[in-house]
Amino acid sequence: MSKLWQARFFTTVNHLRDLPRTSVPEIAFAGRSNAGKSTAINILCNQKGLAFASKTPGRTQHINFFSIGGAHVAMHRKDETNVDEIQALIADLPGYGYAEVSGDAKLHWQRLLGDYVQRRDQLAALVLIMDARRPFTELDIQMLEWFAPTGKPIHCILTKVDKLNRNESVNVLRQAQAKLDSYVDEDGEGFPFTVQLFSALKRIGIDEATAKIEELIGLAGDADAPDDAAAPGTDQ
Template identity: 90%
Template sequence: MSKLWQARFFTTVNHLRELPNTTVPEIAFAGRSNAGKSTSINILCNQKGLAFASKTPGRTQHINFFSIGGAHVAMHRKDPTKVDEIQAMLVDLPGYGYAEVSGNTKLYWQRLLGDYVQQREQLAALVLIMDSRRPFTDLDIQMLEWFAPTGKPIHCILTKVDKLTRSEATTVLRQAQAKLDSYVDEDGEGFPFTVQLFSALKRVGLEEATAKIVELAGLAEDDAAAQAERIDTPDEESDDASED
């Protein structure tokens, strides 16, 4: 079972001063409204209603945190999460669909998103959700360029590939990789940007996305360490048998 399936709502914030006082890695999900961000989070976490999409694009103004560890899905939603057992956070950032909102609200969101992705020390990586039919809009590029100077990884998920032919999907993926490869630092070195195809409807790319997010959150090492411990630590029966 994927560790992402343990995801559980932790808190919601509307100002940077309200960010949780935790030190675990955070993986933030960003994307334009209607790109399929909420749907992607829900299918990755195997939970229908974990992340909610606003009925009006661009209206969701909060940053929502989902904990991994410290609780399990079967627990009652009112049971407290054991904060000291949290291993990582998934962070759902407001969708940047600005068509229906005022200028002041746009500026507020830009400041909130920009400050979070540029300054949050716990933020380990960004997952950028883009509609495969319309990737790299101006706002997507703005998010890339906000985050790139941190030197942290960005994994781009190109959603709704079920709407494309196989040939179109191959072309989109190749063009997206070329776009990401065009970003280099002051020394001419490429940034740690990766990209994949995804379809929530057809479950295309689900395993790939899961593995990447688990890796970025440091949970893969956790799993490997736990497995090694189980192998290296003999049980009582083994001890008895060796003594005989």
Template identity: 85%
Template sequence: MSKLWQARFFTTVNHLRDLPRTTVPEIAFAGRSNAGKSTAINILCNQKGLAFASKTPGRTQHINFFSIGGAHVAMHRHDPINMDELRCLIADLPGYGYAEVSGDAKLHWQRLLGDYVQRRDQLAALVLMMDARRPFTDLDIQMLEWFAPTGKPIHCILTKSDKLTRSEATTTLRQAQAKLDSYVDEEGEGFPFTVQLFSALKRVGIDEATAKIEELVGLNIDPPAPEPESAPEPDPE
């Protein structure tokens, strides 16, 4: 069973000062408001209502965090999370790309997203969701370029790949990898960017995405066993 199935709602924040005071690795999911991000998160975590898809895309301006580890699986449970057993956090970033948001709200939104992806030490990797039919929009590129200087991995998931023919899908994947390979650091070294096809409808790419996400936050490695408590020393006679 995928460890992502343990996901539970953890907290929601609208300001950097309210970010969780945890030390476990985080992996953030970003993408345009119509890229199918919420659907993908729900499928990967095997829970229908974990990530909420707003009826008005682009209006949600909070970062929603989901925990992995330290609690029973199932959204209806309200038992507390054992913080000692917390393995990682999933950060569901606000979708971007809709014009209905007011100017002030959009500015706040951009600062929240930019500061989080650039400055959050606990952030181990970014999952960038893009519609396979329209990848690498200007806003997707902006997100890439916000995050690239950190040197941390980005895994791009090309959603809705069922809308493409097999030939189109192959070409799109090849072109996407070439686009990612064009990003290099000051020494000419490539960044740890990867890409895959994904379809929620046809359930394509779920295993590949799960394995990559678990690898990026260390869920593929069993946590160290707790040290046994030492026996109390006998009282001196």
């Protein structure tokens, strides 16, 4: 069983001063609104309602943290999380890209997200969720370029590949890898960027994503990867 299945809600923050005072590794999920970020988190954690998409996409401007370890895991249990036993945190960053969001909200998003991904020492890696049909939007690239100078890994998950045929899927993966390979540091060395295909509906890429995320936050080898068929259903 995957360690990610232990995930449970930990806290919500709207300002950097309120970030968890923990030292465990964190992995952040970022992506454009409607790219399937909440669905990806839920299916990887084997819980239908862990991450919620806002009823008005793009309006949620806070970071939700989910803990791994430190508590008995079951949807109905109300026992408190033992902070000292938490092994890692998942940070669900607010979705971006909706024109309806006010200028003040956009500025707040930029400050919160930019400062968090650039300055959070505990942040071990970023998972960038992109719709396979339209990856690397302007805001996706902004997120990449905010995070790249840290030298930490980015794993890109291209969602909704069930809407592409086989040739289209192969091509989009190749093009995405080429795009990531084009980023190099001042010495000409490539950044630790990886990419994969994913479909919650067709259960594509779940094991691959699970293994990569557990590796990035130091949980690899602690548990077996989940059986794709055992994860909950989804309509996205």
